Amino acid sequence: MAGKSSGIAPRVAVLMGGLSAEREVSLSSGRECAKALRVAGYEVIEVDCGPDLPLRLTEIKPDVCFNALHGRWGEDGCVQGLLEWLRIPYTHSGVLASSLAMDKARTKEVYAAAGLPVVQSVLATRDEVEAGHVLPPPYVVKPNNEGSSVGVYIVHPGSNAPRLAATMPARVMVETYAPGREMTCTVMGDRALCVTDIITSGWYDYEAKYAAGGSRHVLPAEIPAEITAACMDYALRAHRALGCRGVSRTDFRWDEARGLAGLILLETNTQPGMTPTSLAPEQAAYCGVSFPDLCRWMVEDASCNR
Numbered sequence: 020m021a022g023k024s025s026g027i028a029p030r031v032a033v034l035m036g037g038l039s040a041e042r043e044v045s046l047s048s049g050r051e052c053a054k055a056l057r058v059a060g061y062e063v064i065e066v067d068c069g070p071d072l073p074l075r076l077t078e079i080k081p082d083v084c085f086n087a088l089h090g091r092w093g094e095d096g097c098v099q100g101l102l103e104w105l106r107i108p109y110t111h112s113g114v115l116a117s118s119l120a121m122d123k124a125r126t127k128e129v130y131a132a133a134g135l136p137v138v139q140s141v142l143a144t145r146d147e148v149e150a151g152h153v154l155p156p157p158y159v160v161k162p163n164n165e166g167s168s169v170g171v172y173i174v175h176p177g178s179n180a181p182r183l184a185a186t187m188p189a190r191v192m193v194e195t196y197a198p199g200r201e202m203t204c205t206v207m208g209d210r211a212l213c214v215t216d217i218i219t220s221g222w223y224d225y226e227a228k229y230a231a232g233g234s235r236h237v238l239p240a241e242i243p244a245e246i247t248a249a250c251m252d253y254a255l256r257a258h259r260a261l262g263c264r265g266v267s268r269t270d271f272r273w274d275e276a277r278g279l280a281g282l283i284l285l286e287t288n289t290q291p292g293m294t295p296t297s298l299a300p301e302q303a304a305y306c307g308v309s310f311p312d313l314c315r316w317m318v319e320d321a322s323c324n325r
Contacts, residue, residue, distance in 0.1 A: 028062045031318055032081035032107075034098065036067035039090025040165060048293040049087035052314050055295075056085065059315040068098070076105055083321045084109040085314070087293055090165060094290035095121035103323055110317045112289040113325030116262035120289045123163050123192050126261065133260040135253055136283045140194035148191060151180050157196035162188050197283050199274035202240055204254035205291065205299040206267050207313075208320065211251035212302040216240035236298065238305055246273060249282055257287045264325045265317055266291060268299050 033056065035049020036042055046067070053063045064079055066072070068088060076084070084107050088098060094111075096118030102109040112120070119125050127137045143153045148160055152174070160172040160181055172181045173196060183191070201217040216237040240247065254269040261267075268291040274281030291299040295310045303313045 028060055029082040029318070030062045030064065030080070031056055031083050031085050032064050032066050032076065032079055033085045033087055034066050034068050034072075034093070035087045036069075037088045037090070037093045037098075038069070039088075039092055041090035041093075044292060045087055045089040045093065048089065048297070051294040051310075052085055052087050055311040055314040056318065059311045059318075061315075061318065068093070072098070073101060073105065076102075076107060081107060083107070083318050085318060085321075086111050086290065089290050089292070091121070094288075095164065099325070106323055108321040108323055109325070110321045111265045111325075112261075112263045112267065116264065116325075117289050120261050120263065120267075120287045121164050123161075123286055126286055129260050130257060130284055133256055135257060135260070138195040138197050138283050140192055142190055143193050144190055145183055145187060148193060149180055149182060153193045154195060159194050159196050160191055161194075163190060163192045164188075197272035197274070197285070199272045199281060200242075202242070202250060202271045202273055203268055203298055204250045204271070205302040206254050206258040206263070206269070207303060207308070207316070208265070209255075211255045212299075212306050213238055214240040214242065214247050214250045215298055215302060216242065217298075236301060238301060242273070245279060246282060249279060253282075253284060254287075257284060261287055261289075263287065263289055265320050266299055266313075 033049050033053045035045050037045055053065050056063045066075060084102055086109055088094060094117055096114040099114045099117050119129060124142055127140060130137050141153060147153055156174050156176045156178060158174050162170050170187050174181055202214055204214050205212045218235040218237060250271055257269045258267045267287055267289050269287045270285040272283055272285060300310050300313055
């Protein structure tokens with residue numbers, strides 16, 4: 020990590036907000052990370068990212084950018100490319116891994132090539148999805164390049180083809196519905212931390228993720244040791260196959276009735292939520308890494324050419 024050698028605390032610009040559908044979540048992550056980094060002893064400047072971001076960073080001259088952006092432009096390789104251009108070390112994954120992981124179809128191709136289990140899926144246009152069933156129900160329709168379960172439709176057997184909201188993109192992913200429990204595993208560097216079982220009353224959508232009481236996290240997950248080991252192995256293999264750096268989090272569905280064969284990967288998040296009660300920091304805390312120490316580790320891990 021490129022920092023100051025004079026004994027002065029490195030200046031960290033925390034990038035937050037941005038232009039995506041996940042702006043409010045990013046602001047929450049950014050504020051919490053900024054607070055933790057100040058506790059850890061850094062000089063911190065909070066940056067609500069807009070079109071003037073290159074100019075602001077040129078004026079601020081940070082030693083490191085802590086990327087707390089979520090969604091498009093923040094975790095899809097765009098801001099990573101800007102930081103590479105400006106030669107400012109940054110946290111999380113680089114350009115290629117970020118863009119790959121944000122594209123759900125490309126992610127599944129990488130998973131499959133690495134021997135990781137996925138469900139059948141196709142890309143389709145809005146017109147094709149609304150005209151008739153692209154896959155046999157039950158299936159899920161979602162944007163191919165958004166996070167946080169933004170714009171997810173579940174089509175049940177006997178249902179008509181869905182009518183998609185105007186905010187949905189022109190091309191979407193349609194994938195076979197995977198029944199079972201929602202679980203996740205964080206990777207920190209070269210280490211899988213643990214597995215969390217996410218308990219909700221329904222689909223783990225945007226509201227369940229971020230609304231108060233929307234979900235309950237059980238960690239470590241109360242599941243067979245074989246499934247825990249598989250989740251941790253798969254998460255680490257996904258992190259490596261995609262070329263991720265820093266912290267990532269891979270999400271799973273597990274159908275208990277099918278044992279190990281019922282475990283499938285959904286996606287890998289290269290910019291997981293970063294409040295003290297978010298899934299990745301919760302897992303780090305369970306493994307003995309406090310939130311300020313996690314944020315410090317991420318700053319120390321920062322670099323260009325990621």
